[in-house]
Amino acid sequence: MLEAIKEAKKAYNKNEVPVGCVIVYNGKILSKAHNLNITLNDPTAHAEILAIKKASKKINNYRLNDCELYVTLEPCPMCAGAIVNARIKKVFYAIEDPKAGSCKSVLNIVNNNKLNHQAEIYGGICKKEAKNLLKRFFERLRNQRG
């Protein structure tokens, strides 16, 4: 998760919402990414989507069976759906997202028996670091808007 937080800091430095994601297979990092919505003009460019794309390319497989995904913010519906489509085994997230969180906060997509894959969910990892970064980001945003 500390690597995911490093990624989130990269997003922070680019004025992007500071969310970072890392995908791990067999104890090794397959891919790392951070939010790039504004930089890329792309509503799909969340950290999780970018990390899933990179990891799939790396192993030449559109299924990420047995992979673990670490993300600093609870995934939104889009990213939660991508996690299901990619068949990721375990999802670790730092802080909950009361507005769009789709592990439990608003919807449950990541571990939903109605869908054809369920990932294990572990929340609250390195909560403090991830929260501080998001807090600083929104404070800066408010100051910029003056």
Next chain:
Amino acid sequence: MLEAIKEAKKAYNKNEVPVGCVIVYNGKILSKAHNLNITLNDPTAHAEILAIKKASKKINNYRLNDCELYVTLEPCPMCAGAIVNARIKKVFYAIEDPKAGSCKSVLNIVNNNKLNHQAEIYGGICKKEAKNLLKRFFERLRNQRG
């Protein structure tokens, strides 16, 4: 929707699940795409995601306000989440997906008051053509597998 079906046929010809998507703004087509999961080794490469990315690049904006999305199959959770993130106004789909449909069949993500954007949903457009294509695809798959 006929343009979306043309896109779905392109996917069919590449041995991809035949789903096509078109995004329209002010009566003009902004982008077209079809499923490319296997071709690109990418679990996120559904027709809707690819069409949203192209449309956003085209207008240099990560929000697709006032756009309409036409897709031959009811969006999955990932694509439904992307539609919400992109702030698409109206979603037209041909056939329902009882396994992952996220307009109404399994979940409702596209028009959900708990999320920060709701798109209008219109289902059942050009149902027959889209259904035939999917049926032929799965028949061919079964025959190939012997």
